[in-house]
Amino acid sequence: MSTQKDGKTTQAPRAAKTRGKAAVAQGDHAQAHAEHGHDHGHAAHDGNGHDHAGHGEHGDACDEACGHDHHHAHPMPETGGIYLVSPSSAVQDPAAVELACQRLAAHGFQTRVDRGALLTHQRFAGTDKQRVAGLERAIRQKHPIVMATRGGYGLSRILPAIDWKAMADSGKRFVGFSDFTAFNLALLAQTGAVSYSGATAVADFGGAEPDELTPLLFGEVMRGELEILSFETRDADPVDARGILWGGNLAVLCSLLGTPYCPKTRGILFLEEVGEHPYRVERMLAQLAQAGVLDKQKAIVLGHFSNYRLAPHDAGFDMPEVVKWLRRTVKVPVVTGLPYGHVPTKATLPVGQKVGIATERGMAHLVIDEHTH
Structure with missing residues (x-):
């Protein structure tokens, strides 16, 4: 497909973008990154962190039923800067984080x-106490965006130690x-x-070889432009719903059932x-x-x-069969094809923000700015 900007058209694989809108076509399933996040990292520095200016140069640089009023929804200022933390698995490759800093710049x-x-520390990016301390430093520094270097495993160990009110109040x-x-x-x-x-x-x-679209979608969401x-969606159930967007990795969500998190x-x-x-x-x-979660949703x-x-003994049992x-199991519309997952092209989604979802003629539309209408 093509990208349209200022009257000019350039080729962009699997997506077409117009003002305030992004359309991502559904192709073959891309191969996932290894485990829940790649193993990469960056050399440690003294002080709270290390600044990366342009091109890597170092310098200064729910709805009503959820029980919350969602007064923490973020205003969308100028892009600002990003503070990188590692609250989960240990990073492995300092050069990869250096390269990430250059590309983010x-x-x-x-x-x-x-x-x-x-x-x-073992498989983790420091001890539990050290990883919590990194999040605490993140809310005291100036950059408005706090990004994880990678995933992996480790956050569920430290959830009780995190000051959630302080995280939310930091903005x-x-x-x-x-x-x-x-x-x-x-x-x-x-x-x-959110x-x-x-x-x-x-x-x-x-x-x-970074994906062309993922950074663009990330930037548009951070700037409030998307x-x-x-x-594209195949055989989607008809839906026109509004509600709080939430979710993420299925296994991690299941691990939180029955907890205050x-x-x-x-x-x-x-x-x-x-x-x-x-x-x-x-x-x-x-x-x-069976925990009663799915039938309470407005859409999955x-x-x-x-x-x-x-x-071989699966004998035709695959993901389409699971869908x-x-x-058959739930009474909730199910939509497939969301550009999100352990794949190169992924959207950045606002967890906790009110959105809309609708399907028509083989397409699904996720209205990100539903809370403003």
């Missing part, structure tokens, strides 16, 4: 790397993916504040997963259904479920 984001972002825009789902959902459950799920520093800005995200949101639930056989995905969806929007292997089972 090219997109208009000055970056600062937290001094603990490259710490290593920072927290962004991460995969394991960061635990942070997104806990912040929503504890405070009603955070973001999608881009991470290394997976989306530090790779050898009004509608449109994408799982939102009781009746809204629009979006999900993705990587490296899980379809029967495991179905089992987790069954858990959500599925992203990519990628990087799994089928066995058919889900539609």
Whole structure:
């Protein structure tokens, strides 16, 4: 497809963008990044962090049923800067974070790397206490956006130690993916504040061949420019609904059931997963259904479920069969094709923000700025 800007048209794979709108076409499932986030990182620095100016030069640089009033919805100022933290697994490649800083600068984001972002303790980016301290430094520094370097595992260990009110009151825009789902959902459950799920520093800005669209979608969401995200959907159930957008990684969401960090949101639930056989995905969806979560939603929007292997004895049991089972099981519209998951092209989505979702003629439209209408 093509990108239109200032009257000129240039080719852009799998997407067409117009003013305030982005349309992402559904192609073959891309291969997922390894585990829940790539292993990459950055050298540690003294002080709270290390600034990265242009091109890597160092310098200064729910709806009514959820129980919250959502007064923490973020205004959208100028782009500002990004503070990088590592609240989950240890990063591995300092050069990848350096490259991510350069590419973020090219997109208009000055970056600062937290001094603990490259710490290593077992598989984690430092001890639990050190990773909590990194988040605490993040809300005291000047940059308005706080981005995770990667996912992996580790946030669920530190949820009870995080001052959620302080996180929400800071006004920072927290962004991460995969394991960061635990942070997104806990912040929503504890405070009603909006955070973001999608881009991470290394997976989306530090790779050898970064995706063309993911950084653009991230930038538009951070600047408040993206009004509608449109994408191709196959056999979608008819839907025209509005509600609080919430969700993320399926396994992480299931791990929060029964805890004070799982939102009781009746809204629009979006999900993705990587490296899980379809029967495991179905089992987790069954858990959500039997826990009463799914039938309370106004719509279920599925992203990519990628990087799994089928066995001969599956005998035709695959992800499309899981989707058919889900539609038979719940009384909620199910929409597929969301450009979100462990794949190169992913949207950055506002967790906890009121949105709209509608389908028509093979397309789905996620209205990001629904709260302003």
